[in-house]
Amino acid sequence: MAEHSRRSRSALLFDEADWNFDTLRRTYDAIEEVARKDLGLDVYPNQIEIISSEQMLDAYSSIGMPLMYHHWSFGKHFLTHERLYRKGARGLAYEIVINSDPCISYCLEENTMPLQALVMAHAAFGHNHFFKSNHLFKQWTDAEGILDYLDYARRYIARCEEQHGVDEVETVLDAAHALMPSGVFRHRRPRQPSLREAEEQRQRRRAAAEQNIYYLWNTIPNRPGDERERDAALLERKREMRLPEENLLYFLEHYSPVLESWQREILRIVRNVGQYFYPQKQTKVMNEGCACFVHYHILNTLHAEGRLTDGAMLEILHSHTNVLTQPDFDDPRFQGINPYALGFAMMQDIRRICDEPTDEDREWFPDIAGKGDWRDVLKHAWANYRDESFIQQFLSPAVMRRFRMFALSDVANETQYTVTGIHDARGYRHLRDILARNHDVATLEPDIQVVDADLLGDRCLHMRAMRRDGVPLDATSREATLKHVERLWGYKVELEETDPA
Template identity: 80%
Template sequence: MAKRSPKSKSQPLFTEVDWDFDTLNRTYDALEDVALKDLELDFYPNQIEIISSEQMLDAYSSIGMPLMYHHWSFGKHFVGHQHLYRKGARGLAYEIVINSNPCISYCLEENTMALQALVMAHAAFGHNHFFKNNHLFEQWTDAEGILDYLEYARKFIADCEESHGIEEVELILDAAHALMSFGVFRHRRPRQLSLKEAEEQRLERLKASEQNVYYLWNTIPDQDTDQQGDAALAKRKQNMQLPEENILYFLEQYSPVLRSWQREILRIVRNVAQYFYPQKQTKIMNEGCACFVHYHILNTLYEQGRITDGAMLEILHSHTNVVTQPEFDDPRYSGINPYALGFAMMQDIKRICTEPKDEDREWFPDIAGSGDWRGVLKHAWANYRDESFIQQFLSPTVMRHFRMFALADEAKNSFCTVTGIHDTQGYRHLRDVLALNHDMSFLEPDIQIVDADLLGDRCLHLQAVKRNGVELDPASKNKTINHIERLWGYKVELKEVENTV
């Protein structure tokens, strides 16, 4: 906790527990002043909305978006969250923030004024700055157009329900939602389209949606010699740009059985999946940035005498709850807390820049003692994702603080082996292992479409790469195949191969 200057004579922004809109406006202006003049943050215009607990539960159910199409799973999530909340088994988030322009922050009306100050600093400036500046969000999301696109998606799916029936639409949505994690481009960047351009392309697809498949069928030779068969396979893969990692995209383009409106639903679902993909890759950085920003801004206001002692104690209590790392034998333990690790690493970067030790000068010669912690942090927020951030900035100090060590757990052995401890070699191994555990390409199955024999049995061939010899879970594998078969219309085969890299 920062120390207040004895010369500070500024009036507190608020002294009461309850809030009103005048107090919110006054506090927001003070938070913004520190964010702009001290931290020099760059963020979208803010739209702060105060919502009830029921509305917060509703936002939970629709993955935090203010506009969303209808699906039974959202209602199921709403009932589940509501049941736990009313039993007291789960609290509600203090806020939800949306990567859009303007950036929308939902704050819970039950928050005290101190908590409203905390969540505004956290979401409206911390998350907002990260959304606007991180390279993944810049390249893969459209903050300007997401709300318009969701409005279009909701209307389109509602029209489909009216024209084709709710059950028909739900069958497509059920399969598409189940395959959502296989509906993103991980390695190539799709061109961002405006809503007008997207609508124009949709109308073009409506006119010639089936011709893509018919064209492919007509380009495959009829003869069946081995040489011509190999040439046909190569030509087929070239035409369909195989292998393809984005399964929903391939099904949207080439499924022999889907109608135009069903293809458009697949496109909507995979666009939503693509929008959220950067958030999956930056959980530690995004939450760490927001926690660091709110902590710095509120401590600065406290030093200026604009936050009272009582309010600051409440803020620090909530902050501590968020960044606490439970012990491994604590009932609350569920792995490393991304809030805790992100905040600790960013506080440590500030320490290395201002008060380095000899160890820091050895590990981080470029930034140790530079004094420019603001510049270092903003560079990291803009140019890294979780695994690369850990690889670059995780220090021995933080590893010791979290008491990290690495284990090798081989299925053939009845014991675990400690492979990384707190020594020079161990620190580097620990950093590599932790970074790998936050690499989405390692955490999610690598399943790609490798062939589709459209003139023969029309079987769709998929290939999954085993990692460390670990096979796919049989139950999940069979369910995935069933969902793909529903959208493809014919047999689907999934082969698992060893990783040769």
């Protein structure tokens, strides 16, 4: 009995709440073994950094990146988070993870050792695998080049502040940050495959681009009697603008008649940062669900092997449960469906369907029900879907019942809600369609496009916004957006709101 007890203690990764770097390394190695050999995860090299609460607050304010240019909004976010944290009104995240190569995970030094184990499994392997494998991140982000690019951006903007003044630079940054949600490409591939390669090419082509902008605005014939030549030139110039254009920052960077070269480069920096984070907005449910599923599986495996104590596992499960809490719709804490809870529940459900399907599962998911290869199914889903399509493909009636989902219709001119989806065959499909649409970023953000520019007259820029379900743009936000566009365009801007045809 004594010999067995000694062997059990020697197999433990840790048996105290306090941590040291030897314990972290030993636990990391054990987590990595399960992640690679059992789950078959493919990850970037990991760089795990232990930081203080002050550093974590600073990471919050600069959208989690270790290198970032200076802007007053980051300081504002820092003060907001700090005040709430000091008052006890808000806790800090256990970790922050960066989509880079190497993948950087910040772990809070105040975490106990069980929590450090949880966040390493969650971030360094769950999020890391998702960043490396998902098609959206492969298409739109450059994990290898992002840190070098952010270092360049910080140095460039600091140099602009020295040459042109902080106020001038801040004016451009304010407008660019305000337009960032409308400064991404949503439906086509980026024009440059790599941030690093794009920066090298940009340095070579910036002078030529400036000449092209001058050519665009100054070579249209404007003499009496040459209307035909003028119309042909006008049509050609508008063709060069590739209208309509969904990416406002891209259009203003390339075609604004008033911006200087350094101002265009700042717009480019801001839109590249916005584009880099756009896949994360499209995959919140999947990314967090993947990370939660991975840490849950890895740590339960280590516990089953006798490498984690019952006490450590109870603390891990307590934190795990807190993250996955889904308040009821009439709970004061309710803020919609918790993406952590939904993603984890769907991925656990996929495993159940693969291993122990019901007749209902066989009807809804004939391709995976009873197949037993849940690892391959999950890795395929993590690689090839985003939130909208993942929900549309894999949300089951069992999960809908567990979350007690129902669909409501909210019509502006009606005084009451109407229940349009309940737990029956027709209702399940309607619920799935509605929930998928509610996780489609393209339907949640305004669809504003540049549609025309008066090249001969007052140079007015014409934009069009498509209404979603007949809902107009918020008047205050609409006017603020127009002011920012006018500041960067230099001339009058008009915005028309239309309903889909």
